[in-house]
Amino acid sequence: MAQPVQKNTLYVGGLAEEVDEKILHAAFVPFGEIKDVKTPLDQATQKHRSFGFVTFLEREDAAAAMDNMDGAELFGRVLTVNYAFPERIKGGEQGWAAQPIWADADTWFERQQQEEEMQRLQAEQRAAMQAAEKLHREKLAADKEGEKEEETDAKTDPMATAEALALKQSS
Numbered sequence: 001m002a003q004p005v006q007k008n009t010l011y012v013g014g015l016a017e018e019v020d021e022k023i024l025h026a027a028f029v030p031f032g033e034i035k036d037v038k039t040p041l042d043q044a045t046q047k048h049r050s051f052g053f054v055t056f057l058e059r060e061d062a063a064a065a066m067d068n069m070d071g072a073e074l075f076g077r078v079l080t081v082n083y084a085f086p087e088r089i090k091g092g093e094q095g096w097a098a099q100p101i102w103a104d105a106d107t108w109f110e111r112q113q114q115e116e117e118m119q120r121l122q123a124e125q126r127a128a129m130q131a132a133e134k135l136h137r138e139k140l141a142a143d144k145e146g147e148k149e150e151e152t153d154a155k156t157d158p159m160a161t162a163e164a165l166a167l168k169q170s171s
Helices: 021-031 059-069 101-156 158-170
Strands: 006-013 034-038 051-056 080-084
Touching (some): 021 051, 021 059
């Protein structure tokens, strides 16, 4: 999908190292009133990246500047002047977007809260399952102990032994 051009903003490429925002402003001000001049800096060197943007108040001024300055020389370098595309900034959930990264902060926080709540519920469920398993194991152990006690009681109780013997003989 083609991005729309910004008719008031010009991309100025091929800038010499000596050119700063003041010089760029001075070079383009003869064509009309300038709203803004930017020369993005390289993060590593803190020098501009050999291009800049000039935003005019009027579209006609930007068109005149582009017609006159494209191919012109500034500080020994030939300039390339075109209409600028909208600024692409890192953001949104799809990567490059026309919105800042914090634009979806509310939904991000909401998702984080939902995730934390889900983890809390899962932890509670795991704890309940472990407690139930422990109770079940204890009940089984108690039942086994009860069976052993009944067997031992039957062996040591003389009445029970006599009854068991009588039942055996009658059958």
